[in-house]
Amino acid sequence: MTTAPPSTAMLAVEDLTLAVRRDEDVKPILASVSLSCAKGEIVGLVGESGSGKSMTLRTAVGLTPAKADISGRVQVSGLDVLGASGKELSKLRSRTASMIFQDPRAHINPFQRIGTFLCEGLRIHQRMSKEEAARKATGLLDEVGLPDPARHMRQYPHELSGGMLQRVMIAAALASEPELLLADEPTTALDVTTQAEIVSILLRLRRDRGLSIVLVTHDLDLAVSACDRIHVMYAGSIVEVASAAELARAPQHPYTAALFAARPSPDRTELKAVSGRPLGLYEVEGGCAFAPRCPKAIDLCQETAPETRLVDGHQVACHLASEPPVQPVGPLTKGERP
Numbered sequence: 001m002t003t004a005p006p007s008t009a010m011l012a013v014e015d016l017t018l019a020v021r022r023d024e025d026v027k028p029i030l031a032s033v034s035l036s037c038a039k040g041e042i043v044g045l046v047g048e049s050g051s052g053k054s055m056t057l058r059t060a061v062g063l064t065p066a067k068a069d070i071s072g073r074v075q076v077s078g079l080d081v082l083g084a085s086g087k088e089l090s091k092l093r094s095r096t097a098s099m100i101f102q103d104p105r106a107h108i109n110p111f112q113r114i115g116t117f118l119c120e121g122l123r124i125h126q127r128m129s130k131e132e133a134a135r136k137a138t139g140l141l142d143e144v145g146l147p148d149p150a151r152h153m154r155q156y157p158h159e160l161s162g163g164m165l166q167r168v169m170i171a172a173a174l175a176s177e178p179e180l181l182l183a184d185e186p187t188t189a190l191d192v193t194t195q196a197e198i199v200s201i202l203l204r205l206r207r208d209r210g211l212s213i214v215l216v217t218h219d220l221d222l223a224v225s226a227c228d229r230i231h232v233m234y235a236g237s238i239v240e241v242a243s244a245a246e247l248a249r250a251p252q253h254p255y256t257a258a259l260f261a262a263r264p265s266p267d268r269t270e271l272k273a274v275s276g277r278p279l280g281l282y283e284v285e286g287g288c289a290f291a292p293r294c295p296k297a298i299d300l301c302q303e304t305a306p307e308t309r310l311v312d313g314h315q316v317a318c319h320l321a322s323e324p325p326v327q328p329v330g331p332l333t334k335g336e337r338p
């Protein structure tokens with residue numbers, strides 16, 4: 001088992017630090033985030049609300065707040081995203097990397113037929129004729145498993161269920177033949193059966209197209225079932241990275257362990273919610289960001305931010321993890337802030 005960043009990374013985020021400016025205020029959001037996704041790999045990014053998952057994903061395609069201080073490196077398929085021109089970024093977003101989101105209805109015009117929605121991008125970005133675009137769009141709906149693509153092309157969004165609409169959004173994301181799919185909570189609004197169907201589509205797309213996928217989710221079980229590797233995020237930092245199987249077998253960071261313990265399960269009579277509330281990076285005073293909620297915290301945790309260590313194949317940012325720190329990743333929670 002290996003958790004080292006693959007050398008053929010489709011996405012490589014290294015030491016990414018980001019703070020948003022408003023007037024005199026500076027709000028730190030990400031601290032020294034490193035994350036990678038190889039060609040054909042499905043990588044999970046999990047953590048509670050406000051930990052910075054969406055901001056990491058958006059920064060990967062250059063969608064950052066207007067007034068932000070950013071440092072670090074982000075590469076997608078060889079493009080230096082933080083140094084890219086507007087033209088390069090729009091090419092990145094219209095060709096190389098596509099995104100899907102939690103609520104498909106918020107990203108589709110309710111007055112436009114599904115076929116019109118799908119064909120628009122194909123005609124503009126790929127300069128297809130009307131007939132070519134319709135043929136390609138119908139094929140994409142078939143690829144994502146919609147039962148009657150020709151009929152769905154003529155339907156309006158309100159005629160489709162949430163799960164069917166999410167498939168339409170995946171079809172739209174595939175229209176540009178991307179190499180990388182960034183999926184931000186794509187199953188959160190769906191029932192359990194439909195969630196499983198969406199995950200099986202993602203797995204099939206990886207197999208058939210060699211697509212690289214970053215899956216953001218709150219749902220650890222879903223991440224374990226879908227992903228090769230998982231990055232666990234807390235307060236704007238990655239606190240643990242391991243293969244999905246290894247993370248589920250033996251989580252090393254107390255936060256990861258607490259997330260696993262908080263999952264509902266048939267053999268559990270009560271839920272062990274992670275105590276306390278999740279902090280944003282801007283609320284962290286010093287030391288380990290998880291220390292105020294950590295049942296194992298010692299004085300050192302309150303005082304000094306932990307470095308990332310390699311323990312049993314896991315990269316883990318915790319003082320209580322016993323192996324020496326890995327290089328060159330530095331302090332995770334209190335790196336140099338802008």
Ligand SMILES: Nc1ncnc2c1ncn2[C@@H]1O[C@H](COP(=O)(O)OP(=O)(O)OP(=O)(O)O)[C@@H](O)[C@H]1O
Pocket residue numbers: 020027029047048049050051052053054055056065280
């Ligand atoms: N444009 C912005 N300006 C200022 N703060 C922002 C902006 N966008 C996000 N934030 C803040 O950044 C932090 C991380 O937000 P982000 O949406 O990345 O978290 P998340 O882990 O994706 O949460 P969720 O699971 O709820 O979507 C939050 O504190 C959020 O309020």
